Amino acid sequence: MVMSSDPRQPIPLSVPWITGNEAAYLQECVDTNWVSSAGRFVKRFESDMAERLGCAHAVATVNGTAALHTALMVAGVRPGDCVLTSTLTFVATANAIRHAGAWPVFVDVDPATWQIDAGLVADFLAAECGIRDGALADRTTGRRVGAVLPVHILGHPADMDPILAAARKYDLPVIEDATESLGATYRGRTVGNLADAACLSFNGNKLITCGGGGMVVTDRADWAERARHLTTQARRDDIEAIHDEVGFNYRLTNLQAAVGCAQLENLDERLTIKRRIAAGYRDFCAATPGLTFMPEAEWAGSALWLSTILVDPDVFGCSRYDLLRILAENNIETRPLWQPLHLSPAHKGARVVNGTVAEKLHMQALSLPSSCSLTEAEQGRIYSAILAAPAKMAQ
Numbered sequence: 163m164v165m166s167s168d169p170r171q172p173i174p175l176s177v178p179w180i181t182g183n184e185a186a187y188l189q190e191c192v193d194t195n196w197v198s199s200a201g202r203f204v205k206r207f208e209s210d211m212a213e214r215l216g217c218a219h220a221v222a223t224v225n226g227t228a229a230l231h232t233a234l235m236v237a238g239v240r241p242g243d244c245v246l247t248s249t250l251t252f253v254a255t256a257n258a259i260r261h262a263g264a265w266p267v268f269v270d271v272d273p274a275t276w277q278i279d280a281g282l283v284a285d286f287l288a289a290e291c292g293i294r295d296g297a298l299a300d301r302t303t304g305r306r307v308g309a310v311l312p313v314h315i316l317g318h319p320a321d322m323d324p325i326l327a328a329a330r331k332y333d334l335p336v337i338e339d340a341t342e343s344l345g346a347t348y349r350g351r352t353v354g355n356l357a358d359a360a361c362l363s364f365n366g367n368k369l370i371t372c373g374g375g376g377m378v379v380t381d382r383a384d385w386a387e388r389a390r391h392l393t394t395q396a397r398r399d400d401i402e403a404i405h406d407e408v409g410f411n412y413r414l415t416n417l418q419a420a421v422g423c424a425q426l427e428n429l430d431e432r433l434t435i436k437r438r439i440a441a442g443y444r445d446f447c448a449a450t451p452g453l454t455f456m457p458e459a460e461w462a463g464s465a466l467w468l469s470t471i472l473v474d475p476d477v478f479g480c481s482r483y484d485l486l487r488i489l490a491e492n493n494i495e496t497r498p499l500w501q502p503l504h505l506s507p508a509h510k511g512a513r514v515v516n517g518t519v520a521e522k523l524h525m526q527a528l529s530l531p532s533s534c535s536l537t538e539a540e541q542g543r544i545y546s547a548i549l550a551a552p553a554k555m556a557q
């Protein structure tokens with residue numbers, strides 16, 4: 163029997179894909195009574211991930227935001243500093259900067275990749291900053307530049323080589339926000355192993371999930387040690403409860419890590435499915451005037467986490483705002499890209515470097531259902547609903 167997709171059945175944007183050893187590993191946690199922050203799965207998850215990315219060290223955390231906060235502290239970002247990041251990212255990237263007491267400088271994105279514009283990063287450091295008290299500082303605000311935090315959004319890598327070259331000139335640490343791009347490659351190298359450290363998220367909608375979770379990965383032993391220290395309440399002694407600074411309880415539990423280990427086992431299968439889903443949407447967009455599939459640079463191997471399209475309202479006959487609403491009426495969940503963070507009330511007062519490219523993308527971009535469990539019948543239903551949308555506008 164050919165399965166067709168029931169139009170009343172909701173098609174979610176991105177849901178977990180649980181098909182492997184998750185239940186068996188969870189059962190082992192329960193059977194052995196190792197459910198909390200110690201246990202074999204936490205260690206295994208860290209070493210499996212380090213091996214997968216080719217990094218020397220990995221420190222699991224309670225979520226991706228905590229991983230970012232930890233990595234920034236470990237990189238030496240101090241209260242009052244500024245940190246360069248993309249204006250087109252999930253708010254957690256910027257929140258982590260603020261948690262560290264620093265201020266984001268929101269850099270616009272490159273229209274060719276939708277990722278942080280490497281040229282603007284280099285320009286800002288060269289033209290807007292100068293040496294003050296022996297450190298590079300933003301001349302307008304006086305804030306020391308603490309780090310550069312490029313984000314690989316939607317599965318696609320940022321153009322890292324020119325960012326690294328610009329940062330190295332001033333000895334600035336570079337941290338990758340790789341939370342959306344596990345499994346991606348940049349010029350044949352592994353995303354998550356391109357800079358001083360990288361942060362991962364295992365939230366429910368990410369490429370792999372622990373329910374919730376995160377990780378800091380790095381080649382630097384001293385950074386890994388400090389990350390472990392800060393995420394475990396800065397305890398100095400295994401026996402005595404002596405703490406040498408104010409730390410955090412940012413640990414991942416063995417239950418969560420058990421799920422993460424199982425999820426990581428079939429990462430390659432997930433990436434293959436994501437590529438198949440994206441290929442379908444790409445062909446569909448190519449055949450539909452007014453719709454454009456998200457870019458993939460020739461130097462990029464995108465993880466294609468969330469298939470996202472641009473809707474040109476004049477050509478397509480319906481804006482992404484209306485398309486979102488009409489698809490929702492058809493039980494199809496879609497999502498716009500984030501409000502560019504230089505416009506966010508949460509980060510009022512932060513510096514911005516241009517921002518107009520992100521604003522335009524925000525007005526036209528729509529992320530489409532991209533779960534690994536998405537069937538071809540469901541994807542066909544999505545195409546039909548999209549094609550029918552402009553006529554619904556005319557009614």
Ligand SMILES: *Cc1c(COP(=O)(O)O)cnc(C)c1O
Nearest residue numbers: 225226227252254255341363365
């Ligand atoms: C998901 C995400 C995070 C935060 O991860 P959590 O695990 O939800 O805390 C940070 N940055 C980006 C770009 C993300 O997409």
